[in-house]
Amino acid sequence: xxxxxxxxxxxxxxxxxxxxxxxxxxxxxxxxxxxxLQMKQRxxxxxxxxxxxxxxxxxxxxxxxxxGTNAVRVGALxxxxxxxxxxxxxxxxxxxxxxxxxxxxxxxxxxxxxxxGLVHGDPNxxxxxxxxxxxxxxxxxxxxxxxxxxxxxxxxxxxETDVQPGEIMTSILIPAAPAGSGSVYLxxxxxxxxxxxxxxxxxxxxxDENNTCQDIRLVLGGVGMTPIRATEAEDLLRGRPxxxxxxxASVASVKDAVDPLEDFRGSPDYKREMAEVFARxxxxxxxxxxxxx
Ligand SMILES: Cc1cc2nc3c(=O)[nH]c(=O)nc-3n(C[C@H](O)[C@H](O)[C@H](O)COP(=O)(O)OP(=O)(O)OC[C@H]3O[C@@H](n4cnc5c(N)ncnc54)[C@H](O)[C@@H]3O)c2cc1C
Numbered sequence: 001x002x003x004x005x006x007x008x009x010x011x012x013x014x015x016x017x018x019x020x021x022x023x024x025x026x027x028x029x030x031x032x033x034x035x036x037l038q039m040k041q042r043x044x045x046x047x048x049x050x051x052x053x054x055x056x057x058x059x060x061x062x063x064x065x066x067x068g069t070n071a072v073r074v075g076a077l078x079x080x081x082x083x084x085x086x087x088x089x090x091x092x093x094x095x096x097x098x099x100x101x102x103x104x105x106x107x108x109x110x111x112x113x114x115x116x117g118l119v120h121g122d123p124n125x126x127x128x129x130x131x132x133x134x135x136x137x138x139x140x141x142x143x144x145x146x147x148x149x150x151x152x153x154x155x156x157x158x159x160e161t162d163v164q165p166g167e168i169m170t171s172i173l174i175p176a177a178p179a180g181s182g183s184v185y186l187x188x189x190x191x192x193x194x195x196x197x198x199x200x201x202x203x204x205x206x207x208d209e210n211n212t213c214q215d216i217r218l219v220l221g222g223v224g225m226t227p228i229r230a231t232e233a234e235d236l237l238r239g240r241p242x243x244x245x246x247x248x249a250s251v252a253s254v255k256d257a258v259d260p261l262e263d264f265r266g267s268p269d270y271k272r273e274m275a276e277v278f279a280r281x282x283x284x285x286x287x288x289x290x291x292x293x
Contacts, residue, residue: 003047004039007048007049008053009051010056011055015052015055022047026049027046027048030112030113031112032111059075060073061073061074061078061086069176071173071176072088072092072093072173072174073173073174076172077115080104080110081109083114084097084100085097093174093176094183095177095185095202095204096127096130098185099127115172118131118172119169121154121160121226123225124196124222126196126197126200128155128219129201129202130202132227133202133203133217133218134183135175137151138173140169141168142166157225158225158226178204178206181204181205182206182285182286182291184203184285186200186201186281188274198222200278201219201220201279202221203282205242213239214238216237216238218282220278220279222260223271228258233251233254234250247284248280251280254276255272260272260275
């Protein structure tokens with residue numbers, strides 16, 4: 001392990017001052033599940049590690065109004081387990097509770113945080129597809145103020161996000177899925193139950209009384225440098241009847257939208273095929289989850 005100085009600020013202002021003082025030589029730490037591994041592997045060698053855990057106000061979960069819809073504001077320091085088990089999240093955004101239940105093991109979920117996972121920027125992670133499908137956004141705070149970034153725009157490249165030096169992710173705003181819609185998160189796990197998905201897919205779909213697709217958001221994980229929103233597949237279904245033929249024609253476009261890496265979970269061609277299969281299953285299962293009547 002490399003030598004580093006460990007800081008425990010008790011306010012955001014103190015953390016910003018430390019980030020300013022130590023610049024590129026500092027990294028903030030939430031649960032530490034990703035950062036400590038990177039440090040052990042020498043991918044990160046900060047001289048200063050700034051723990052966020054002593055800063056109050058970053059781990060609450062509250063129902064809020066968001067325009068005309070319900071939403072949940074989640075503090076960035078909430079653990080993945082807190083997100084999975086929160087009654088407010090289970091009631092308002094059940095897709096999110098279901099998705100976080102699929103992350104790793106309880107041991108990791110008890111330490112890893114929602115904010116740390118997003119800033120880590122690993123395209124294989126479970127939460128981003130569901131958060132993008134719901135239209136979630138993050139609040140990034142620095143000594144200069146605050147800005148809000150849709151989760152869809154957060155991921156720039158492989159392990160690279162739009163979080164700028166000096167910024168700390170403070171909260172995530174997650175709108176409820178539209179009334180009358182169905183949603184699902186699927187994780188293809190051919191190896192072990194606690195692995196990252198070979199591919200993953202989140203879908204939120206709403207239909208009218210004639211089975212015509214009113215809206216759809218379809219997002220894939222593990223098949224590119226970032227999570228990928230399958231906009232062409234969405235466009236091919238929006239406004240059209242949700243027949244098996246139309247769904248198949250729509251997800252045929254997914255193979256060209258993804259750009260998977262070769263790894264021990266499969267070849268790019270295999271993952272492309274699986275992306276299409278899981279996109280189709282996600283749409284069908286989201287439609288089946290639409291409340292009847
Ligand atoms: C064995 C193992 C299995 C895993 N399996 C899965 C899986 O199946 N699915 C899945 O989705 N994920 C999986 N993960 C990844 C896990 O979800 C992440 O490690 C976790 O989300 C990171 O959160 P953390 O709070 O520990 O972040 P940290 O390790 O503390 O930080 C990660 C990065 O984010 C930065 N950071 C942290 N918080 C903030 C903040 N508030 N503002 C700005 N920057 C911040 C840090 O500087 C660092 O760069 C696995 C991890 C391990 C170790």
